[in-house]
Amino acid sequence: MTRSEIRDPLPVALDPRLRRALTIVALAATLVVITLGTLYFAGGTLGAFDNHAEPLAGPRPPWHDFAVLIDFCGEPIGSTILTAGAVAACLVAHRVRMAVLTVLGVGLSVAATALLKPLVGRTIHGVYLSFPSGHTAFATALALLLALLAIDVLRLGTRTAAIVLVAMVLPAGAAMGWTEVVVSAHYPTDTVGGFCTALAVVPATAWLMGRVRIPRR
Template identity: 55%
Template sequence: MWLGPAAALAASAVVLIGVRYAGAGGSGTVDARIGAAVAGTVPRWRRAALAVDFLGEPAGAAVLVLAAVALCLVLRRPRAAVLAVAGTGLTVGATKLLKPLVGRTIHEGYLSYPSGHTAFLTAFALVPALLAARRLGRAAGALLVLSAALVAGAVMGWAQVALSAHYPTDTLGGWCTALAVVPATAWLIDRAAERAAGRPARTPTG
């Protein structure tokens, strides 16, 4: 299944970027260039950036997850409801564990790598994408999942860089964290559910 290699590749990227910027307290060359380009969008789109940023705050994230859980239960997709909670929760938890390990800082001491906001929105977008992917062919399903992750990660990543909350590579790390954690979580949920039902495991979650 392509999800396994994709998750492994994403996890490797998280580690490599983390090692590259471990203990750093400033932006690298790539960060500076991307940051300069994004800065030009701030005056006109600051309110939009703040609105997107709110989705990654505890209150905004809770609203999104609760709404997703309610919808999944209405549609009789209990495993999807579990994934909405566990996938996003474990992803954000992973970023919180990684931050002190990497030790990269922004604004005089705030831990910045990887971006929890970017990781959360990417993880949240992966839940419906994984559900829809199982109804499609392998290629179409992979394209849908990666597209959903890319759009969510890019939108939140832009907001974080525009608001100077993170370096661009922090957001990339957050995006990769979600791609590593959510598929693994979906696989574990499916495996546990199918074992309990005495049937072979299926992925992604349904």
């Protein structure tokens, strides 16, 4: 078998038209996470902005029930179910590499928040490590990956693809971020950090996967 006969048998994990835009987004998101993480590591605070966490905590029904439901989606059981559903959708659409990216993208986004929390050392209620929010990172990463799947399957144009990305990722991240604040699990900037962590990790993971070539006979 010659080198010319070696091909990647799986479709690419990331639409080439989106690579530049997502790279810029990933770099900007990384800068936000580093800036906020450094601020809190040094003992700083954003003061009034994060103080909004207290008035929002403890919403009345039905908003409380709605928040609890969204929060469950970021818990181990809920997130596993949703991730498995997304992987199944990728496989049904014959996007095997996207299925792998979904598992890695979601897993690494949450893992990154788990690694950053003890490094930054920010706590809420004086006990729980809070920056960045793992729940928000999960929701953002999953929405981003589902948007990429839809763009690939539907063969959307660049402009439409950008609209789909914004329409899926922002509401998902905002909804989970709002939930984490109202249930008093995180400060607002914790959720911003989680949102940006996912935006940094998923494109980076896709780029690394794009460097991998799988030979076949």
